[in-house]
Structures are given as structure tokens and as C-alpha cells.
Amino acid sequence: MFAGRKFAAFLFDMDGTVLNSIAAAERVWTTWAYRHGLDVASFLPTIHGRRARETIAALKLPGVDPIVEAEALLKAEAADLEGIVPIPGAAAFLKSLPLERWAIVTSAPRELALLRLQAAGIPVPAMMVSAEDVTRGKPAPDCFLLAAKRLGVEARDCLVFEDAPAGIAAGEASGAAVMVISATHVHAMQTSHASIASYDALGIATDDNGWIVIEPQRDAA
Numbered sequence: 178m179f180a181g182r183k184f185a186a187f188l189f190d191m192d193g194t195v196l197n198s199i200a201a202a203e204r205v206w207t208t209w210a211y212r213h214g215l216d217v218a219s220f221l222p223t224i225h226g227r228r229a230r231e232t233i234a235a236l237k238l239p240g241v242d243p244i245v246e247a248e249a250l251l252k253a254e255a256a257d258l259e260g261i262v263p264i265p266g267a268a269a270f271l272k273s274l275p276l277e278r279w280a281i282v283t284s285a286p287r288e289l290a291l292l293r294l295q296a297a298g299i300p301v302p303a304m305m306v307s308a309e310d311v312t313r314g315k316p317a318p319d320c321f322l323l324a325a326k327r328l329g330v331e332a333r334d335c336l337v338f339e340d341a342p343a344g345i346a347a348g349e350a351s352g353a354a355v356m357v358i359s360a361t362h363v364h365a366m367q368t369s370h371a372s373i374a375s376y377d378a379l380g381i382a383t384d385d386n387g388w389i390v391i392e393p394q395r396d397a398a
Contacts, residue, residue, distance in 0.1 A: 178371045179354065183388040185330035187274060188353065191283035191290055191363045193225060193326045193340035194299035195267040200260040205253045206335050209246070213238060226341025228284045228314035251286050261296040266376030271300050273381055278389060280324045281305040282337075284344075304328060316346035321353060336391075345370070345393055 192198045206224050210217045215236070224232050229247040238349045271279065280302050283290050287307040294301055304327050311319040318332070325332040337348030340358045345368070349353040357372040359365070365370070373379070 178335070178393075181382060181390070182354070183387055184336045184354070184392050185278070185334035186325065187279040187329045187336050187338065187389065188282050188324050188348075189279065189338045190226070190340060190344045190358075191281050191285060191293065194263060194264065194282070194344075194358045195271065195299050196263050196293060197361050198261045198293050198297075199225075199361055201257045202254060202321070205250060205257055208253070208340050209250060213241070226284060226315055226339075227345035228308045230308075231314050249259070251289055254289050255292055258292060258296040261293055263297045263299055264358060264376065265374075266379070268297075268299055270376040270381075271302075274389070275387060276303045276384075277328065277382065278387060280328060281307075281353050282320045282324045284320075288309050291389055314344040315341075316350065318347050318349075318351035321347055321351035325353075336389075342366075 191194050192202065203221055205270070206221060207217055210220050221351050230243040233241065233243040233246050241337065275364060281290065284306070285293070285308060287305065287309060290305065290307050291301065304324070306320050306324045306327070308314065311323060313319045321335070322332050323336055325335050333352040335353040336387055337351070337353045337355045339345045339348050339355060345355055345357060355370045357366065357368050357370045359372050359374045378394050381395045382390045382392050
């Protein structure tokens with residue numbers, strides 16, 4: 178898995194990648210979908226990995242303002258943090274990284290992201306790119322390009338950790354390498370990228386310049 182390759186920084190999506198908020202998010206979106214007469218079963222899979230405003234805009238619902246609806250959804254999601262848990266091994270893995278060498282890159286608004294990180298016991302990064310920071314959300318690469326720029330590195334030298342198709346596409350488009358986190362996947366995802374269900378087997382080493390190498394944990398089962 179990336180044997181011998183060094184990375185300038187790690188860029189992590191949040192929901193489904195370092196924490197699991199699916200139950201909370203789907204409770205809120207289910208209520209919203211019923212109110213707008215949508216087929217909930219087919220709609221819910223489309224909400225993951227993208228900004229709310231873009232998910233809503235894609236529906237082209239008559240008389241529905243995506244910005245207004247996204248703000249209402251933010252308030253509802255901020256009030257429902259029940260059942261949010263870390264992805265196995267994520268908290269310890271993030272704590273092992275140099276602070277200046279990683280970032281959270283999420284489609285969630287900053288307010289919600291901070292609440293969910295706290296609820297899951299995930300360390301807040303020194304740098305985070307959230308929904309408000311870019312004009313175009315995932316699958317556009319803008320968020321990962323911005324995160325790399327803010328860390329003072331090139332995106333092509335980064336490793337992106339993602340779980341959803343939109344985020345994976347954004348990582349690919351940025352030129353970064355991609356690691357797929359499958360912990361919340363109900364069905365196996367066909368991907369050409371390296372994939373893990375837990376961070377427990379991952380360790381890191383850094384070289385004299387601070388670049389990061391992934392190393393398997395020797396005591397991992």
C-alpha cells in the first residue's frame with residue numbers, strides 16, 4: 178500500500194471517512210425528503226459526500242431555494258448529533274500525524290463539522306476546508322486544491338482519504354493519490370484505489386523534511 182511513497186500531507190474527508198454520521202444525517206434528510214414528496218429510498222444515497230445546496234439544486238424542485246433549504250438543514254443537523262461515532266482507529270491515527278501535515282476537507286458547513294468532530298471525539302485539525310470555503314463543491318477538486326495550498330504543499334504530493342464517489346472523484350481531479358475508506362459502505366465499492374475499513378493497521382513514519390510514509394502496524398491483527 179503506497180510502498181515507499183512519501184506524501185507532503187494527508188487530506189481527510191470527514192463524514193464516512195473519520196467519523197460515521199450516517200444515522201443522524203439520514204434522520205434529518207428523511208424528514209426533509211418526505212416534506213418535499215421525494216422517494217426517500219432512492220434519494221438518501223445521493224446526499225453523501227456533497228454540499229447540501231448542490232444536492233438540493235440538482236433536484237430542481239419548483240419554488241425551492243437551495244440556499245434557504247440548506248440553512249434549515251444545517252440547523253436540524255446541528256441539533257441531531259445522536260449516534261455519531263469515530264471510524265475505527267481514526268482518532269489515534271490523526272493524533273499520530275504532525276499537526277501541520279494534515280487537514281479535514283469536508284462538504285459540511287464549518288459549524289456542523291466542528292459539532293460532529295466533537296461528538297465523535299475526533300481531534301480538530303489546525304486547518305480545515307469546509308463548505309463555505311469554495312465556490313464549487315465535490316466532485317470539483319477545488320476543496321482539495323485549497324487545502325493543499327493552505328498547507329503549503331502541492332496537491333499531487335498529498336494523499337486524500339475519502340469514502341464517497343463525489344469525494345473520490347474530487348481527489349482524483351486534484352491530482353492527489355486516493356485511499357478509500359470502506360467502513361460505512363453497505364456494498365463493496367469497485368475502485369482501483371487502495372481501500373481500508375479501519376485505520377488500526379496503519380502507522381506512519383516521517384523523513385527529515387517532514388514527509389509522511391505509511392507503515393503497517395506490526396502489532397495489527
